[in-house]
Amino acid sequence: MLTVAQLESGYNHLQVLWDVSLKVMKGEMVALLGRNGAGKTTILRTIAGLLKPKAGRIDFMDRRIDGLPAHEVSRMRISFIPENLHLFPAMSVLDNLLLGAYSIQDPRKIKESLAFVHDIFPALAQRRRQLAGSLSGGEQRMLALGRGLMSQPELLLVDEPSLGLAPRMASTVFDTLGKLRLRGLTILLVEQNVHTTLQISDRSYVLEQGRIVLEGGSREFLENDHVCKTYLGSGDE
Amino acid sequence: MLGPIAIWDLFVTGILRGGMYALMAVGLSLVFGVMKIPHFAHGEFYMLGAYTAYFVYAVFRLPPLVAILSAAFTGLLAGVLAEKLMFSPLRRRHAEQWVLNTFLVTVGLSFVMQNAALALWGGQYRGITQYWHGSIQLFSGMHISVDRAISFIIAIFCIVGLWWFLDFTRMGKAIRAVAQDETGALLVGIDLDQIHTITFGLSSLMAAIAGASLLSLNPAYPTVGLAPLYKSWYVVVLVGLGNMAGAIPGGFIVGLLETFSYYAFGSGWQDVISLSILILILLFKPAGLFGSRVRNLSNA
Amino acid sequence: MTMAQACGINTERTNRWAVLSPLGLFLLAALGLLPLFVQDEYILQLLISSLLLGSEAMAFDFTAGFINIVNFGFAAVLGVGAYTSALLVLHWGISPWLGPLGGAIASAALGFFIGVLTLRLQGIYAAVMTWFVGLTLLSLTASLSGLTRGYRGLNVPLFLNTATRRPYFYIIFVVTLLTFVALQWIGSSRVGLAFRAIGQNLESARASGVNPTKYRVINFTLSCAFAGLLGGFYAHFLGILTPDVMHSRQTVEVLALAYIGGRGSLWGGLMAAFVFVPLLEYLKPLMEVRLIIYGVLLILVMIWCPGGLAEIYSKLKQHLRMGTRAILKRNTP
Numbered sequence: 001m002l003t004v005a006q007l008e009s010g011y012n013h014l015q016v017l018w019d020v021s022l023k024v025m026k027g028e029m030v031a032l033l034g035r036n037g038a039g040k041t042t043i044l045r046t047i048a049g050l051l052k053p054k055a056g057r058i059d060f061m062d063r064r065i066d067g068l069p070a071h072e073v074s075r076m077r078i079s080f081i082p083e084n085l086h087l088f089p090a091m092s093v094l095d096n097l098l099l100g101a102y103s104i105q106d107p108r109k110i111k112e113s114l115a116f117v118h119d120i121f122p123a124l125a126q127r128r129r130q131l132a133g134s135l136s137g138g139e140q141r142m143l144a145l146g147r148g149l150m151s152q153p154e155l156l157l158v159d160e161p162s163l164g165l166a167p168r169m170a171s172t173v174f175d176t177l178g179k180l181r182l183r184g185l186t187i188l189l190v191e192q193n194v195h196t197t198l199q200i201s202d203r204s205y206v207l208e209q210g211r212i213v214l215e216g217g218s219r220e221f222l223e224n225d226h227v228c229k230t231y232l233g234s235g236d237e
Numbered sequence: 238m239l240g241p242i243a244i245w246d247l248f249v250t251g252i253l254r255g256g257m258y259a260l261m262a263v264g265l266s267l268v269f270g271v272m273k274i275p276h277f278a279h280g281e282f283y284m285l286g287a288y289t290a291y292f293v294y295a296v297f298r299l300p301p302l303v304a305i306l307s308a309a310f311t312g313l314l315a316g317v318l319a320e321k322l323m324f325s326p327l328r329r330r331h332a333e334q335w336v337l338n339t340f341l342v343t344v345g346l347s348f349v350m351q352n353a354a355l356a357l358w359g360g361q362y363r364g365i366t367q368y369w370h371g372s373i374q375l376f377s378g379m380h381i382s383v384d385r386a387i388s389f390i391i392a393i394f395c396i397v398g399l400w401w402f403l404d405f406t407r408m409g410k411a412i413r414a415v416a417q418d419e420t421g422a423l424l425v426g427i428d429l430d431q432i433h434t435i436t437f438g439l440s441s442l443m444a445a446i447a448g449a450s451l452l453s454l455n456p457a458y459p460t461v462g463l464a465p466l467y468k469s470w471y472v473v474v475l476v477g478l479g480n481m482a483g484a485i486p487g488g489f490i491v492g493l494l495e496t497f498s499y500y501a502f503g504s505g506w507q508d509v510i511s512l513s514i515l516i517l518i519l520l521f522k523p524a525g526l527f528g529s530r531v532r533n534l535s536n537a
Numbered sequence: 538m539t540m541a542q543a544c545g546i547n548t549e550r551t552n553r554w555a556v557l558s559p560l561g562l563f564l565l566a567a568l569g570l571l572p573l574f575v576q577d578e579y580i581l582q583l584l585i586s587s588l589l590l591g592s593e594a595m596a597f598d599f600t601a602g603f604i605n606i607v608n609f610g611f612a613a614v615l616g617v618g619a620y621t622s623a624l625l626v627l628h629w630g631i632s633p634w635l636g637p638l639g640g641a642i643a644s645a646a647l648g649f650f651i652g653v654l655t656l657r658l659q660g661i662y663a664a665v666m667t668w669f670v671g672l673t674l675l676s677l678t679a680s681l682s683g684l685t686r687g688y689r690g691l692n693v694p695l696f697l698n699t700a701t702r703r704p705y706f707y708i709i710f711v712v713t714l715l716t717f718v719a720l721q722w723i724g725s726s727r728v729g730l731a732f733r734a735i736g737q738n739l740e741s742a743r744a745s746g747v748n749p750t751k752y753r754v755i756n757f758t759l760s761c762a763f764a765g766l767l768g769g770f771y772a773h774f775l776g777i778l779t780p781d782v783m784h785s786r787q788t789v790e791v792l793a794l795a796y797i798g799g800r801g802s803l804w805g806g807l808m809a810a811f812v813f814v815p816l817l818e819y820l821k822p823l824m825e826v827r828l829i830i831y832g833v834l835l836i837l838v839m840i841w842c843p844g845g846l847a848e849i850y851s852k853l854k855q856h857l858r859m860g861t862r863a864i865l866k867r868n869t870p
Contacts, residue, residue: 074426086421103426348832356825505680512673
C-alpha cells in the first residue's frame with residue numbers, strides 16, 4: 001500500500017535520511033525502531049508532506065505522493081499523528097474532531113466518523129465542550145488520535161504515542177492501536193517503547209543514523225537477543 | 238462643565254468611532270493572528286472603501302447601501318489580489334524573517350496605494366454630508382442622527398457577522414485552526430494558501446466597509462487611511478497583537494478616550510497624550526492590557 | 538548555513554580596516570572630483586539629495602540591517618536633530634556650523650531613550666514602539682507652535698550665503714564620508730559583530746555572552762546620532778523646517794532605499810540613493826509616480842531579492858570569480 005524507495009530527506013541543509021526504502025502492506029502494523037535521532041520521525045514527516053524529500057519516491061495506493069503539500073497528503077487518507085500533537089488548544093474537543101474531518105464534505109460521513117471516534121474514546125464524548133488546551137496529557141494524545149481518525153484514513157502514521165504517558169495510560173493507547181488494526185487500519189508506528197512495540201507490530205525496520213540497517217518480523221526480533229542488545233538497547237527504555 | 242447633552246453627543250461620537258475602530262482592529266488582528274503579517278497598509282483599504290462609496294453614491298447616484306456593498310466588494314477583491322500577488326509568492330519563496338519582510342511589503346503596498354490614489358483622483362477631499370437624513374429623538378434633547386446610527390449598526394453587524402462566521406462555519410473554524418496551529422491545520426487537510434487569501438480578503442473587506450460607512454465623517458482623500466491605521470494599531474497594541482476578542486472592547490475604549498480627550502485638550506495635544514499613554518502601556522505591559530504572555534516574534 | 542546567509546546578509550567582511558574596497562575608493566574619488574567639472578546647479582542638487590538620502594539610509598540600516606529592528610520613527614529622530622540645530626542657532630546664536638553637532642547630541646539622547654523604551658520588545662513590537670514615539674514627536678512638534686512655528690514653518694539660517702550649491706556638496710560629501718567610515722568601522726568591529734548577533738538571534742546571542750540590552754541601546758544611540766547630524770545639515774541647507782520632515786512618509790523613503798540597497802550592507806543604501814534619486818528625480822513632474830515606483834521596488838525586493846542590490850552585487854562578483862576561474866582552468870595546459 002505504501003512504498004518508500006531510496007528516500008533522502010532532512011531539514012534545510014542537514015540531511016537526515018539516506019537511501020531509505022520500506023514497504024507497508026494493507027492491514028499491517030509496521031514499526032520503525034532506533035535510537036533518538038536515528039531519523040524515525042523524519043521518515044513520518046516526509047511521508048506526511050511536512051518535509052520535502054531531496055531524492056527518492058513515495059507511492060501510496062498507486063499514486064506518487066512525494067513532494068505533495070501536507071494538506072493534499074492528508075486528503076489522500078493518510079493521517080499523521082505527530083509526537084507534539086499540534087492540537088488547536090483554544091477550540092473545543094468537538095471542534096478539534098470536526099476539523100479532523102475537514103476534507104470530508106458529506107455530513108453523514110462526518111457523523112459516522114464522530115460516532116466511531118467517540119466509540120473508541122468515550123472520554124472525548126464526555127469532554128466535547130471542553131477546550132483542547134485544558135485536557136490532561138493523556139487526553140490530549142487521545143484527542144490527537146481521534147482527530148487523525150476523523151478523516152477515515154487508510155494509513156495512520158503515529159509518532160511516539162506513549163511519550164510522557166503514565167504506564168497505564170500508555171497501555172491504553174497501545175490497546176487502542178491494536179483495536180484500530182483489527183478494524184482494518186494500516187499503521188506505521190514510531191515508538192521508544194521497543195518491547196511493547198515489537199509485541200504488537202507485525203514487522204519492524206531498524207534505523208541507525210538515517211539508514212535502515214535491519215528489517216524483519218517483529219516476533220523474530222523479540223526472540224533475537226543479539227538484535228535487541230545491538231540495535232535497540234536492552235529492550236525497554 | 239459639560240452639560241448632559243454635550244456629554245451625550247461626545248458619547249455618541251465616541252461609540253460610533255469606537256465601532257469603526259473595532260471593525261478595523263478586528264481585521265488587523267485577524268491578519269496578524271492567522272498570517273503573522275503586521276499589516277501597515279490596512280488604512281489603504283479603508284481609503285479604497287471610502288473612494289468606492291463616494292463614486293458610487295455621489296457620482297453614480299446609487300443608494301447608500303449599494304455604495305457600501307460595492308465598497309465591501311472592492312475591498313475584498315483588492316485584498317484577495319494583494320494576497321495572491323505578494324504574500325503568496327513571498328511565502329513560497331522564503332519563510333525566514335516572515336514578520337519583518339511582510340511588514341516591509343505592506344509598507345510598500347501602502348505607499349503604492351496612497352500615491353496611486355493621488356495620481357488617479359488628485360488630492361482633493363471627496364466627501365458627502367450624509368447618507369441618510371434626519372435624526373432620532375431619544376429623550377429630553379438627546380438625539381442621534383440617523384446617518385450615524387446606521388453606520389454604527391453596520392459596524393456591529395459586520396463584527397457579529399464575522400464572529401458568527403469564525404465560530405460556526407467550517408471555513409471560519411479552519412481560519413481559527415490556522416491561527417492556533419499551522420502544522421495541525423495542514424495535517425487535517427486545510428489548504429493554507431486558500432485560508433490566507435480568504436483571511437486577507439475578509440480583513441480588507443471590513444476595512445473598506447469602515448471607510449465607506451464613515452464617509453460622512455471623513456471624506457475620501459489619498460491619505461485618509463493613515464488615522465484609522467494608526468488608531469487600529471493603537472487598539473491592537475492596547476489589547477495585544479492577535480487578540481481578536483479584545484479588539485472589540487479595545488476599539489470602543491479608544492473611540493471614547495479619543496473623543497473626550499479631543500474635547501478636553503484639542504487635536505494636537507490629544508494625539509501627544511494618547512500616544513504617550515500607549516508608549517507607557519507598551520513599556521510596562523508589552524503583550525497588551527489583556528495579554529498575559531509576551532510573544533517572541535523577533536525570529537518568527 | 539547561518540540565518541544571516543539565508544537572509545542574504547553579507548557576512549564575509551572580516552578585515553575591519555578594509556573599510557573601502559578599491560572600487561569603492563575609486564568611485565568616491567570620482568564623486569569628490571565631479572563638482573569641479575560639473576557646473577550645472579541641477580546636477581549638483583541631485584548629487585546633494587543623493588548623498589543626503591544615501592547617508593540617511595546608511596544610518597537607518599545601521600539599526601535595521603544590524604540589530605534587525607525597523608526604526609519607524611527615523612524621520613522624527615532626524616527632525617529632532619534638525620529642529621534642535623535650527624533652534625540653537627536661532628535662539629542661542631550658535632554658528633550654523635556647530636548647530637548640527639547639537640542636533641546630533643539631541644538625537645543621540647533621543648536614540649538612547651528609544652533604545653531603553655524598546656528594551657523588552659521584540660521585532661515588530663519594537664517597530665511599533667518607534668512608530669508611536671515618532672508620531673508623538675511629530676504631533677508634539679506641531680503643537681509646540683510657540684517654539685517651532687508648527688506648520689507655518691521655521692525659517693532657519695543657512696550655512697553660507699552663496700549662489701552656488703557646490704560648497705553644500707562638499708559639506709554633505711564630508712558628512713557622508715564620515716558617516717560611512719564611522720558606521721562601517723563600528724559595524725566591522727567586535728561591537729558590530731555583537732549587533733549582528735543580537736539581530737539574528739537574541740537568545741543565542743545572550744547565551745554566548747552578548748548583553749542585548751547594552752548593545753541595543755548603543756546601536757540606537759549611534760544610529761540616531763547620525764540621523765540628527767544629517768537633520769542638522771538638512772535644516773541649514775534647506776532654510777525652512779516644517780513638522781512634515783518627521784512624517785512616517787519620510788521614514789518610508791529612507792527605509793525603501795536601505796532595503797533596496799541591501800540590509801546590513803551600509804553601502805547598499807548609498808548606492809541605491811545614487812541610482813534612484815536621480816532616476817526618480819527625472820520623473821519629478823509626477824511625484825506620485827515616483828513614490829509608487831519606490832513602493833513597487835520595495836515590494837519586489839522583499840519578495841524576490843531580500844538582500845537587495847548588495848545581494849545582486851555579491852552574486853555577480855561570485856559569478857565573475859567563478860567565470861574567471863573557469864577560464865583560467867581552461868587556458869592552463
